[in-house]
Amino acid sequence: MPALLKRMLGAVSLAAALTLAPPLAEAQTAAEVLAATSPSDWRGLDLDNTLVMTLANGQDVIIELNPVFAPATVANIKLLVAERYFDGLSVNRVQDNYVTQWGDPEAEGPGQRSLGSAAATLTPEFVRRRDRTVPFTRLRDGDVYAEEVGFSNGFPVARSRREMWMTHCYGMVGVGRGMAPESGSGAELYAVIGHAPRHLDRNITLVGRVVSGMSALTALPRGTAALGFYEESAQRVGLLSVRLASRLPGGGPAGAIEILRTDTEAFAAWVDTRRNRRDDWFYEPAGRIDLCNLWLPSRTRSPD
Numbered sequence: 001m002p003a004l005l006k007r008m009l010g011a012v013s014l015a016a017a018l019t020l021a022p023p024l025a026e027a028q029t030a031a032e033v034l035a036a037t038s039p040s041d042w043r044g045l046d047l048d049n050t051l052v053m054t055l056a057n058g059q060d061v062i063i064e065l066n067p068v069f070a071p072a073t074v075a076n077i078k079l080l081v082a083e084r085y086f087d088g089l090s091v092n093r094v095q096d097n098y099v100t101q102w103g104d105p106e107a108e109g110p111g112q113r114s115l116g117s118a119a120a121t122l123t124p125e126f127v128r129r130r131d132r133t134v135p136f137t138r139l140r141d142g143d144v145y146a147e148e149v150g151f152s153n154g155f156p157v158a159r160s161r162r163e164m165w166m167t168h169c170y171g172m173v174g175v176g177r178g179m180a181p182e183s184g185s186g187a188e189l190y191a192v193i194g195h196a197p198r199h200l201d202r203n204i205t206l207v208g209r210v211v212s213g214m215s216a217l218t219a220l221p222r223g224t225a226a227l228g229f230y231e232e233s234a235q236r237v238g239l240l241s242v243r244l245a246s247r248l249p250g251g252g253p254a255g256a257i258e259i260l261r262t263d264t265e266a267f268a269a270w271v272d273t274r275r276n277r278r279d280d281w282f283y284e285p286a287g288r289i290d291l292c293n294l295w296l297p298s299r300t301r302s303p304d
Contacts, residue, residue, distance in 0.1 A: 095228025
């Protein structure tokens, strides 16, 4: 091999190495990266698109909705919430390593609750057209299910050449449906509580993600009937209320939450700390990261 070519290949290899990991002197842990962030690296929740779901046991689950990817479904859910459809309903299904699902236990039966002015069927929003105006921070690690994956305004997203869609990572919230694609209205919702079931991507409308309160959903007793449904009504966990955060004083418990922005250098540095763990306990950093292995940091803003 000519000497010039060897030098060129050596330079490329060095550049690639520097891209994969920062110099040792700059290596940081996740805690160090987050401690060095500035206020502009964080964002508050959009309270007009945030739900506060309070379980009968008093625990709150805060859900950030994404109207950019599911505008019609999010609008229908907000209409259901405004008409207090979910109040007094229940968690009806907890399937281990899969989902926690809530809604009307009498759905499809003679005692089902009226949807009021909300639509009973909707055109599915499994995917949306790829659009340059939609923010997207790509992960360079690759993916099994899609050509590209990354984050868009805090939501895990996959892309092909023509389409983009949210992905079934832990904590993501989707719309239960029957066999017909248009049967998901948002009256029945679920949160992913187990290993990311990415095979569901582009088959169910995802509407958002849980940003706080996952433990309230994951710690519930598992259902013993098929698919994790509860066999007895006494096993169900009641929903005290579901409210839009903007309708609560100060946004309720959602008003003080801030999320690490996904379009900043701080986010890129934080991802690298997850990809290459530098905590004292770790002996061998993985050097790669899976989209669904990144749970975005959040914090509670101090009172002014």
